[in-house]
Amino acid sequence: MTITTNLAPKYGKKEFSRRHAATNLETVITLSAGAAASIYGLVRRDWFGAAFASGGGYLLYRGVSDLRRPYKGRARVAFTIGKTPEEVYDYVYNPENWGHLLREPMFQVDGAGNVTIRLGRGEEGVEFKSRVEITDQRPGDYIAWASADEMFEHRGVLRFKKAPGDRGTELSIAFEYKAPAGPIARSLAALVGLDPEQLVREGLRQIKQLMETGEIPTTAGQPIGARGLKGTAERVLYHERPAAEMQPQSLAGD
Amino acid sequence: MKALCWQGKNKVDVERVNDPKILNPRDGIVRITRTAICGSDLHLYDGYIPTLEPGDVLGHEFMGEVVDTGSEVSRVKKGDRVVVPFTIACGQCYFCKHNLWSACDNTNPNAWMLEKLYGYSGSGLFGYSHMMGGYAGGQAQFARVPFIDVGALKIPDGLNDEDVLFLSDIFPTGYMAAENCDIKPGDVVAIWGCGPVGQFAIRSAFLLGAERVIAIDRVHERLKMARAGGAEIIDYEEVDDLVEELKWMTAGRGPDSCMDAVGLEAHGTGVAAAYDYAKQRLKLAFDRPTVVRQVIQACRKGGVVSIPGVYGGFLDKIPFGAAFGKGLILKMGQTHMHNYTEKLLKHVEQGDIKPSFVITHRLSLDDAPDAYRTFRDKQDECIKVVLDPWAQPVAA
Numbered sequence: 001m002t003i004t005t006n007l008a009p010k011y012g013k014k015e016f017s018r019r020h021a022a023t024n025l026e027t028v029i030t031l032s033a034g035a036a037a038s039i040y041g042l043v044r045r046d047w048f049g050a051a052f053a054s055g056g057g058y059l060l061y062r063g064v065s066d067l068r069r070p071y072k073g074r075a076r077v078a079f080t081i082g083k084t085p086e087e088v089y090d091y092v093y094n095p096e097n098w099g100h101l102l103r104e105p106m107f108q109v110d111g112a113g114n115v116t117i118r119l120g121r122g123e124e125g126v127e128f129k130s131r132v133e134i135t136d137q138r139p140g141d142y143i144a145w146a147s148a149d150e151m152f153e154h155r156g157v158l159r160f161k162k163a164p165g166d167r168g169t170e171l172s173i174a175f176e177y178k179a180p181a182g183p184i185a186r187s188l189a190a191l192v193g194l195d196p197e198q199l200v201r202e203g204l205r206q207i208k209q210l211m212e213t214g215e216i217p218t219t220a221g222q223p224i225g226a227r228g229l230k231g232t233a234e235r236v237l238y239h240e241r242p243a244a245e246m247q248p249q250s251l252a253g254d
Numbered sequence: 255m256k257a258l259c260w261q262g263k264n265k266v267d268v269e270r271v272n273d274p275k276i277l278n279p280r281d282g283i284v285r286i287t288r289t290a291i292c293g294s295d296l297h298l299y300d301g302y303i304p305t306l307e308p309g310d311v312l313g314h315e316f317m318g319e320v321v322d323t324g325s326e327v328s329r330v331k332k333g334d335r336v337v338v339p340f341t342i343a344c345g346q347c348y349f350c351k352h353n354l355w356s357a358c359d360n361t362n363p364n365a366w367m368l369e370k371l372y373g374y375s376g377s378g379l380f381g382y383s384h385m386m387g388g389y390a391g392g393q394a395q396f397a398r399v400p401f402i403d404v405g406a407l408k409i410p411d412g413l414n415d416e417d418v419l420f421l422s423d424i425f426p427t428g429y430m431a432a433e434n435c436d437i438k439p440g441d442v443v444a445i446w447g448c449g450p451v452g453q454f455a456i457r458s459a460f461l462l463g464a465e466r467v468i469a470i471d472r473v474h475e476r477l478k479m480a481r482a483g484g485a486e487i488i489d490y491e492e493v494d495d496l497v498e499e500l501k502w503m504t505a506g507r508g509p510d511s512c513m514d515a516v517g518l519e520a521h522g523t524g525v526a527a528a529y530d531y532a533k534q535r536l537k538l539a540f541d542r543p544t545v546v547r548q549v550i551q552a553c554r555k556g557g558v559v560s561i562p563g564v565y566g567g568f569l570d571k572i573p574f575g576a577a578f579g580k581g582l583i584l585k586m587g588q589t590h591m592h593n594y595t596e597k598l599l600k601h602v603e604q605g606d607i608k609p610s611f612v613i614t615h616r617l618s619l620d621d622a623p624d625a626y627r628t629f630r631d632k633q634d635e636c637i638k639v640v641l642d643p644w645a646q647p648v649a650a
């Protein structure tokens with residue numbers, strides 16, 4: 001059986017664009033840092049300089065090779081959910097259910113396949129809009145999709161399979177993507193939890209949590225003491241709201 | 255409200271923080287009437303548990319009155335007096351349905367952190383670092399309790415707070431550790447560590463039919479309490495070879511089961527203990543597994559090693575050959591609390607055990623920073639500290 005994850009027959013475009021691994025800006029940064037380190041190292045003419053020069057050489061190599069190599073990330077994630085394949089399929093197939101996913105409304109799909117990915121909060125937030133089309137599907141079995149534009153390319157297959165015994169459904173996802181960023185920006189994004197694999201993993205986990213328990217576990221908005229400098233910096237990692245958003249509330253006799 | 259917040263290694267403060275509120279439909283809010291400091295809180299105090307951050311509210315042994323419930327809560331009502339188990343379980347995943355409650359799939363919001371470390375994540379815990387869920391703990395005046403219908407144990411009138419509080423952790427933990435020993439008539443159980451969990455393990459072993467319990471420690475008041483519970487005692491600092499001593503006491507058979515109720519901050523004596531200290535100091539190791547080595551060495555052939563003591567990382571120089579050669583059964587892990595709370599409440603109601611025997615210090619929440627130090631340094635014959643979050647400080 002072949003599952004189609006390709007929009008080329010419909011739009012006559014290339015299957016996946018050949019956009020390169022790094023953006024031009026990142027290439028310029030990498031190449032200039034590499035050149036500077038190499039020259040500094042060569043001028044010093046000692047062991048420390050040699051180390052510097054080889055580091056610079058590596059950066060030059062990365063800068064050139066990233067510029068030539070088309071980038072493609074891929075990942076596979078699976079969860080077992082204690083519901084029947086039909087229940088899980090129906091849940092996942094309904095775009096309204098995707099609005100619940102991820103603690104903040106970061107990722108939304110509407111009925112027409114328009115995907116909105118939102119980074120940051122309030123008016124300072126940035127929105128990426130993308131269009132997703134279902135390329136192939138069989139109810140209760142699989143859904144394949146592909147993005148319809150080149151800004152953030154992704155495509156993959158969601159599969160629903162009965163798990164052995166009384167374990168429910170194996171919900172798996174295999175996908176490929178090209179993020180609109182080079183290696184530097186990708187690493188920074190991964191640091192704040194915006195790595196595509198991690199986002200998809202947490203999305204599936206939350207489908208499981210919602211289907212099994214009716215809620216997504218959270219600590220956002222719970223009481224915390226003084227965080228200090230390091231703790232404040234790590235709020236992103238622990239999904240904590242900024243202090244200004246924490247509304248004081250009093251229960252009794254305090 | 256007032257809450258005890260971790261502020262770094264060896265530093266905890268009572269701070270004013272926001273009151274907790276309902277965040278999810280199955281949450282409840284409990285006004286805490288009694289809370290305790292657990293031996294495992296000392297691992298946090300001493301800075302051994304990663305992903306604990308300044309400002310985190312500690313405490314996972316607490317009880318109180320339900321003052322608010324979310325829209326999907328039905329079993330528990332406002333006004334109920336409840337004890338809250340330290341592990342948080344959803345009640346609906348595969349693991350909860352198979353009575354492996356502390357392995358719950360759905361209660362750790364930071365499951366990815368533990369997945370990186372251990373492959374898979376267990377349930378969320380109260381007040382025990384972000385990788386364990388980052389839930390604010392119960393050494394405070396109020397606490398938010400997720401999935402309160404699943405966990406909270408309703409307490410009938412007529413029972414003291416102090417006699418039911420330990421159903422939140424140490425009594426079930428000691429009991430499960432003893433149950434893991436698979437005790438049969440005539441069995442001798444050896445228990446390393448006479449802290450609060452060890453004390454409950456001693457009494458649980460007798461409840462489960464052990465013939466003899468041998469308790470091992472070096473702190474006199476703890477050994478005294480163990481003897482009061484019916485155990486024979488060994489002060490390990492006064493014997494040359496602990497394994498030989500146990501062999502002697504069991505006429506060459508060895509204890510039928512050996513329990514490590516100590517965990518990652520074992521003291522011990524001799525070269526092995528010094529080696530563990532040095533490695534931990536140099537940050538080459540996270541745990542001091544002195545006791546794990548001893549329980550494996552001392553246990554009889556085909557016996558059970560039960561480990562309720564907490565470990566976190568990679569353990570060094572474990573005599574795995576001895577474990578294999580003797581065909582040992584190893585059992586361990588966070589307590590599956592929800593299997594035990596009802597059952598042990600019955601034991602308390604029937605008067606089989608009076609859990610308040612273990613309390614040595616009754617203080618207010620404001621006294622907690624001093625109490626952590628006293629408990630850690632085993633000063634003032636401290637074995638178990640219970641705090642009243644609403645009382646005036648005792649030591650003011």
